[in-house]
Amino acid sequence: MFQNIRKNKLESGVIIGIFIVVITLIVYFICNALNLGTISIVIALIFSIASAWGSYYYSDKIVLSVNKARPATKEEDQKLVNILDALMVSSGLQSKPRLYVVDDPQPNAFATGRNPENAVICVTTGLLEKLDYYELEGVIAHEMSHIKNYDIRLSCVVSVMVGFIVMLADMFSRVLFWGGLDRDNDSDSKANGILMIIGLIFLILSPIFGSLMQLALSRKREFLADATAVEFTRNPDGLISALEKLENDPNQLKTANSATANMYIVNPFKKDTKEGKKKTTSIWSTHPSTQDRIEALRNLK
Numbered sequence: 001m002f003q004n005i006r007k008n009k010l011e012s013g014v015i016i017g018i019f020i021v022v023i024t025l026i027v028y029f030i031c032n033a034l035n036l037g038t039i040s041i042v043i044a045l046i047f048s049i050a051s052a053w054g055s056y057y058y059s060d061k062i063v064l065s066v067n068k069a070r071p072a073t074k075e076e077d078q079k080l081v082n083i084l085d086a087l088m089v090s091s092g093l094q095s096k097p098r099l100y101v102v103d104d105p106q107p108n109a110f111a112t113g114r115n116p117e118n119a120v121i122c123v124t125t126g127l128l129e130k131l132d133y134y135e136l137e138g139v140i141a142h143e144m145s146h147i148k149n150y151d152i153r154l155s156c157v158v159s160v161m162v163g164f165i166v167m168l169a170d171m172f173s174r175v176l177f178w179g180g181l182d183r184d185n186d187s188d189s190k191a192n193g194i195l196m197i198i199g200l201i202f203l204i205l206s207p208i209f210g211s212l213m214q215l216a217l218s219r220k221r222e223f224l225a226d227a228t229a230v231e232f233t234r235n236p237d238g239l240i241s242a243l244e245k246l247e248n249d250p251n252q253l254k255t256a257n258s259a260t261a262n263m264y265i266v267n268p269f270k271k272d273t274k275e276g277k278k279k280t281t282s283i284w285s286t287h288p289s290t291q292d293r294i295e296a297l298r299n300l301k
Helices: 002-033 039-066 078-091 125-130 133-148 151-178 186-233 236-248 290-300
Strands: 098-102 109-112 120-124
Touching (some): 002 039, 039 109, 039 120, 078 133, 098 125, 109 133, 120 133, 133 151, 133 236, 186 236, 186 290, 236 290
Parallel strands (some): 098 120
Antiparallel strands (some): 109 120
């Protein structure tokens, strides 16, 4: 577990560095297309560092706001509070995560925050209503595993930064459409044209690469979080039963969006499949298939 924590921290730093470079290049291309001259690189660096800083420190607030989450209360959510208190002992976490609730009938949950000291666990009202004590315990333990393993930092920051890249790519395409590439000097025009072509290719591919990286990171960490949750509860049956209920629930999560879907314990977007056909994991899947996760949990028993 400690090796995975160190690996996640290292990956977080590397990916934040990569996104700073990517965002710097994108903003530079935009500024260059607007003929802003040498100041372009200064603007690009300031914007990329500011966006990375904001993503790191405010990603949890952004995610909670997007999902319209409200703080849980001891009076209304006593069972949830009791489960969290009990798991604090077995999880070994030093700081208790804050609890939030989303008013939605789909049973689901996610964890967010930049580190265990600033972590949040958010559940839907559907999860509280449809799961029994041990099933809910398994789900909360799973989310606490993401917190302890530092998955929350990486998934949240990547989600916000991928959104930034998509937004900037759209902005760049509009700048190109407006025709901000005219130059008086022919050699400057040719050099700038080559630069813009490279930038355009880069911008087309970077959101796709960012999304694929986001999905791959999420899938890899779900198996580890499931196994760690069993270490906390010593009860794989609770999490197995919870995953089955979550997978078979037909409700759509109204606040879900493609940027944050990877953060939930199961994919919040429900897709119709033929009865009896096993759902498999594809390159575009935000999560490994529930059947694969359940099979891995049963192998732990």
